[in-house]
Amino acid sequence: MANEIKRKILIAEDDPGICTFLRATLLAEGYDVITAHDGQNALGMISSHCPDCVLLDLGLPDMDGNQIIQSIRKWTHTPIVVISARSMEDDKARALDLGADDYMTKPFGTVELLARIRTALRHTHTTSETGELALTGCYRVGGLEIDYNKCRVYLDGEDVHLTPNEYRIVALLGKHAGRVLTYKSMLRELWGPAASSDNKILRVHMAGIRRKIEPNPNEPRYIFTEVGVGYRMAEEERP
Amino acid sequence: MNVRLRDALIWAGIMAAAVGLSMALSGIYDDNNPFATPVFILAVTLIARLTHGYRYGVAASIVGTFCVNYMFTYPFWEFDVTPTGYPLTFSMLLMVSLIISALTTQIKRQEQLRFAAEREKMHADLLRAIAHDIRTPLASILGASSSLKAQNLSLENRQALVESIDRDAQWLVRVTENLLSVTRVTGGDVSLRKTDEVLEEIIGSAIVKYRRSPGALPVHVETPERILIVPMDPTLVEQVLINLFDNVSAHARTATGIWLNVRQADGLVRLTVEDDGDGIPPGGLPGIFEGGLRDLSRNRPDARRSMGIGLSVCRTIIRAHGGELTADGSPRGGAAFSFTLPCGEEQ
Numbered sequence: 001m002a003n004e005i006k007r008k009i010l011i012a013e014d015d016p017g018i019c020t021f022l023r024a025t026l027l028a029e030g031y032d033v034i035t036a037h038d039g040q041n042a043l044g045m046i047s048s049h050c051p052d053c054v055l056l057d058l059g060l061p062d063m064d065g066n067q068i069i070q071s072i073r074k075w076t077h078t079p080i081v082v083i084s085a086r087s088m089e090d091d092k093a094r095a096l097d098l099g100a101d102d103y104m105t106k107p108f109g110t111v112e113l114l115a116r117i118r119t120a121l122r123h124t125h126t127t128s129e130t131g132e133l134a135l136t137g138c139y140r141v142g143g144l145e146i147d148y149n150k151c152r153v154y155l156d157g158e159d160v161h162l163t164p165n166e167y168r169i170v171a172l173l174g175k176h177a178g179r180v181l182t183y184k185s186m187l188r189e190l191w192g193p194a195a196s197s198d199n200k201i202l203r204v205h206m207a208g209i210r211r212k213i214e215p216n217p218n219e220p221r222y223i224f225t226e227v228g229v230g231y232r233m234a235e236e237e238r239p
Numbered sequence: 240m241n242v243r244l245r246d247a248l249i250w251a252g253i254m255a256a257a258v259g260l261s262m263a264l265s266g267i268y269d270d271n272n273p274f275a276t277p278v279f280i281l282a283v284t285l286i287a288r289l290t291h292g293y294r295y296g297v298a299a300s301i302v303g304t305f306c307v308n309y310m311f312t313y314p315f316w317e318f319d320v321t322p323t324g325y326p327l328t329f330s331m332l333l334m335v336s337l338i339i340s341a342l343t344t345q346i347k348r349q350e351q352l353r354f355a356a357e358r359e360k361m362h363a364d365l366l367r368a369i370a371h372d373i374r375t376p377l378a379s380i381l382g383a384s385s386s387l388k389a390q391n392l393s394l395e396n397r398q399a400l401v402e403s404i405d406r407d408a409q410w411l412v413r414v415t416e417n418l419l420s421v422t423r424v425t426g427g428d429v430s431l432r433k434t435d436e437v438l439e440e441i442i443g444s445a446i447v448k449y450r451r452s453p454g455a456l457p458v459h460v461e462t463p464e465r466i467l468i469v470p471m472d473p474t475l476v477e478q479v480l481i482n483l484f485d486n487v488s489a490h491a492r493t494a495t496g497i498w499l500n501v502r503q504a505d506g507l508v509r510l511t512v513e514d515d516g517d518g519i520p521p522g523g524l525p526g527i528f529e530g531g532l533r534d535l536s537r538n539r540p541d542a543r544r545s546m547g548i549g550l551s552v553c554r555t556i557i558r559a560h561g562g563e564l565t566a567d568g569s570p571r572g573g574a575a576f577s578f579t580l581p582c583g584e585e586q
Contacts, residue, residue: 107412200468203437207466210439218443218460218499219450225440227473 007121010051012042012068013083014061020104022055025110026117031173039063043071051078053120056100058084065091066098073099079120083108093229096182103180103229119235120176138181139174141236144213144222146174153213160212165190166205170213170233173223178235180226208229247288253289254299257282261311275311276328279303282333287339291347296336304329361555365421368548372414375570376407383407409452420478424523424559431472431559438467438508442499445480454488456514463489469508469582475556476580479564482549483512491516491573498571507562507579514573519566527566528554543569553578 010032013019019035026033034049036042039060046054054072058065069080082095082103092103101120104112137149143156153160153170162170168190173181181189183199190202207224210217224232261275266558283303307328383400386392392400424431439462445459480499487497494516502509519527528550550566555578557564562579569575 002583107408200435203435203440203468204466207437207439210443217439218462219446219458222441224447225444227441227444227477228434 002127006030007052008032008049009117010045010049010054011035011044012037012039012045012054012060013057013059014038014059014154018057018083022113025113029114031117039068042068046072046076046078050076053117054078054080055117056080056082058082062122066095069095069098069100079123080117081120093182093184096180096229097184101179102180115178115235121177123176141175141177141234142221146171148174155213162209162212166209166212169205170209170223173231173233177233180230180232182230184230186230242291245294249289249410250286250295250299251281253286257303258306258310261306265311270372272495275307279307279332280335283336284339287336288343292344293337293340296340297333300329300332300336303332325389361551365548365551368551369414369418372548373411380404380407406453413482414548416478417482417548420475421552421555423472424475424555431475433470433472433560436471436473436476438462438501439520440470441471441473441477442480442501442510443522445477445484448477449481449484452485453490455484456488456494456497458484458499459495460501464501467501467508467582469580471560471580472556472580476560479553479556479578480510480512481488482553486549486576487512487514487516487573491518493517494573498569503582506581506583508582509577509579511575511577513569513575515569515571516573518572520567524566529562550576 011019011022011026011033013022013035014037019037023033023035034045034051036045037060039062042054042056042060045051045072056065056068060068065082065084069082072078072080079101080099082092082100083106084092084095084103085106092105093104101123104114104116137147138147139148145154145157147154148171151167151171153162153167169186172186172189183202184197186202187195187197187199206223207217210220210223213222214220222234224234227231257278264278265272278582279299280303283296283299286299287293304325308325323445383404387397387400440463446460449455449458449562463487484497485492486558491514494514496525498511498513500511502511550564554564557578557580561581564576565577567575567577
């Protein structure tokens, strides 16, 4: 582990307190950390340092956060984890649809921070084509198993008999496990670009899925609702 | 502009109805129509009551006089200024219109004043509750951090102080989240961002978030089997549930669990959060939503955290949704908080 190349993370955050906390946590975790305090600076750092992951505060003083995401996405797929304050709820879904990979709402703890960064890094370095999913054709978390070859979902070894639409929803979330998928992106992925923006069908399907795969649908274990944004499939925590 | 259009439509509608009614009555009487004047008095009264300001009422009395004279008084379909009743009819209609308009305007002004006073009182209550909720944990954080600066603390003590800072900071986070929710509900004319939500998703998300906090109790949920779709601002309703759960952890000392019951009837969804703790102290129910319970429980050693802001925020949010939040005793022994949300059509 000692001579492993360090992953470089850019923190684009204007608040010195949060910046100090992020920096200290990430350094202790063995990441290489660079910081930027405004949007222009951040864009410059991304093109000159090519960080492995960007932590982007949506409320930078000089530029609109979504504008920064768009500029970054023009030329790189570097994962972007958005940091938002609670008052910017609407911006979260928009940031994700513009190409951000994940988001955290202030305040957040170190556990959440590190989990998000690990997920974001994993999705670039071992995409679903090369990960465990591609090796075995299965995604497993807890007692849930998605078999992509047979198009079946098992709970504790038992086939849960999802309808075709339900299977497609679960399969999509499983491919992006650990990441939040917005309603909009799911509708587009499942029903094509012409799909209506009404996510009611999706929500009703999800209620059906939960009744089948969640031991207690009121305290979900496998598929979490990110209120007002979308859904997130639980991810197996690896040591 | 909308109000003006509405007033104009009311005016035109009532006047047309009055003319129509008078003409229908004229069919019965060949002679002067004795009902025309009362019909127009009624029309002017209604217009003055239903529209804003004096304009429409005065216009109605002028047009009404003209109509009575021109259409319903001999000679018909001719304007005749000679009859003695003419100035009387006009002045009567005008008086009615002016009096009713004056009364209407006065009532509206009083309503506005009362509304403003209520708002003012709500803000004052809220500020008082906030100040209290913030001051106590801040004092504890300051105390802990100043102790931490001292060098001669054992590792154990340091750990305890860090944990207490953590706990109090978490509490402050909750308080600020509540404040943000309130500003969204009462922030000027900004209405709620209502969307059709699957109720169980909101419940699930609230429970998952609540269960992450230290000392969280298990939540037992009873819901109808079918999917309930309720129009709501999801983050705010989620906040209400989290607040109610938090209240149980913070105040019901002997509680072992939380029970959430969901029922639907008559276009309303009713959610009830119950616990089996020691309940609301006698006499604590009135004023519980204004932070009144705090004063009652002041003598308790561990009652430093008020229920004030959490509950008043809950009520503000639920009222903004057109529902109502009530508190009562639970058959399980603890407290029962129950709120309704209008759910329109069912799925």
